[in-house]
Amino acid sequence: MANKSVWSDNRFWRRSAAWVTGFASILLIWLTFDTSAQIAMGNDQDLQNKVTKRVPGPTVINYKITYEMSAKRGHEVPVIGEKEKFFGRDDYSEEEAGALLHLGKLGSQAKNCMDCHTLLGNGAYYAPDLTKAWIDPAWGPNGAMQALTGKNTKEEAMAEFLMHPDQYPTHARMMPDLGITAKEAKGLVAFLKHMSSIDTNGFPRNFGKIEGAVHGK
């Protein structure tokens, strides 16, 4: 009589399961070390020396950020340009900018942003994605939001909207008043500006490049 096949032997499958699970876990841990190093936040020096970081340091708020096609990468990437004033200043120190970002990130969690909006595409789908909100044309000089909030800069318009969202209805689905203070609003805008500088491998595609394709503008 032929021997029992290994393929119908539980021990073979048990050992295979243990091996596959263990080794996949080890690979994941290795990949995690590699990725962690790549997504660690950069610093002010990187920005001054034009060293590209996937996640730039907080002082990126001192610079103009655009989202442009990169021939090398084959998709759009955030480009950090010349200095740009943020609430009237472009000389935030690493500590000041870091504190603003810290406040903004805490605020984004304390106000449950992710349960209506998506951040980096993750969250709820009840309100627009905020990944590149900072460079959304709606907040730019030709967009509706500066006029609507009566402010002359993008950051002030955003902060004003965040503080009194129920006074500026942009859609039937309105953002509720979450009790955001002026200080928190400033932090949140810094957080949004910083997020727009993160290299998201080209997500979202064509952001802000198409104006009114549907209505044929």
Place this chain on the structure above:
Amino acid sequence: MASKYLTGVGSESKQLATWYFTFAAILFGAQLLFGLIAAIQYVMPGFLYGILDFSIARIIHINALVVWMVFAMFGSVYWLLPDETGIETVGIKIGKLLFWIFAAAIVVVVLVYLLIQVGPADETTIWFITEGREYIEAPRWADWGIVVVALGFVANLFLTGIKGKQTGIVTVLMADMIAFAGLYLAGMFFTDNISVDQYWWWWVIHLWVEATWEVFVGAIAAYGLIKMIGAHRQVVEMWLWIEVAMLFGSGILGLGHHYFWIGTPEYWWEIGALFSALEPLPLVAMFIHVLYDWGKTQGAQEEKGSTVSVVNNKPAFTWFVLNAFGNFLGAGIWGFFHTLPQVNLYTHGTQFTSAHGHLAFFGAYATILIGMMYIAVQGTNGIKIMKHTKASLWGVSMIVSGVVGMTVALTIAGYVQVLVSRAQMGATWAGYFDGQSGMWFSQAMDWRLVMGVVTFLGFIFLAKDLLTTGKNPVHER
């Protein structure tokens, strides 16, 4: 001796299981109720505006979902442990105490979500109100509570597994549950770096629902087959090990499909795409496995000249078969739809994800956990052969058609969003609202609400049946 555990009478572990199942069913109801509120808000944005905003309804909708499933999972383990190991669960008194702590903590967390909702942008909010991270919003104090409770549960499981008979099912559960509990730690820290934040956040979410929870389902399905149709343990456990190899082999590195766009390197495109593309394979295997074993056992019975069904618990088995199919369809097919980066670039963060989420959580987890609840009803009431009742049939048909209906509606909404907001409008604020006001989108949201109501009505039938069927004379005792 063994029969004492099989019936559930006199086993403290099984009694504790019924507590867990009861609380899980209540939370399931809460999940559906708050889901309905959120669905109404899509159709009538002014509904409860400023009182119970969408964000709060949704937090409770998804947190209740996760927590009821965790409760039902703990319950399932406490239920099957005496059967598998042949002994009473070790440390059951502590297990019971932890249940009350867990349940009380959940009530407090939900009340805080409802009544306080948001806090100032500082650490106290993170510690006491909300962490604001989708699915695991529970404040930090509750995180630590959950860690303590989970450790107690894992200790119960390990001590019992080591002392009693260690079957393949128990071995898999022991390995799986320690990973399940340990992974929660990855979601318990704060960082200013949103990319790092989401990197570890996915360790909890993905490695739960696409790895450890799936393996848990494999183990429960194996137990159910042995219990309900008398499948052969040798066969069932061989399948189980194959499933573990395939689930972890594809699921662990399949984590990469969440790392396409959050700031992480480009190599995740390839790792995430190809490993997660294989994730449906074990789900096909599980589907075949359940049906194959059913046919095989029934066939063996018919060889002997008997045409009596081998299934000793019709409602539970119905839910188990639905699980086998729903897992494949919801997690497998609907997941594969948008797992490749070239597709996901446009579908990421749209109602597509939501469609997948609804069918996957239902198909993969809700079904089998409801099945376990029926097994517990059968055991506690000493029923030999449990049959369908009108309520159980209405419950299962309405819940299934409701969830499938919601999924189809959300998928259509997702198409509109992808085409209009993403492809044509480039994902801006204006593009987002153009997509949202499209006719197909708003009609899809109407249908989602209707189907949500159907699901909720089905839940009422299910709850009624679970509460009353035990005493129904229709069953054979």
Place this chain on the structure above:
Amino acid sequence: MFEPFTDVVPSFFGWLNQGPLTLTIFLHTVIILPMIWIYFQEKKRLENEN
């Protein structure tokens, strides 16, 4: 034969990502291949048991 490196920072895994499927084929292979060794070990064990 080798593709130019496109990602922001060169790394081992990025380097393995040499075009269609190279990285994932490599990872799948190193995960699956050792099962052959387990297979023959178990085969020997089953033969010895007889």
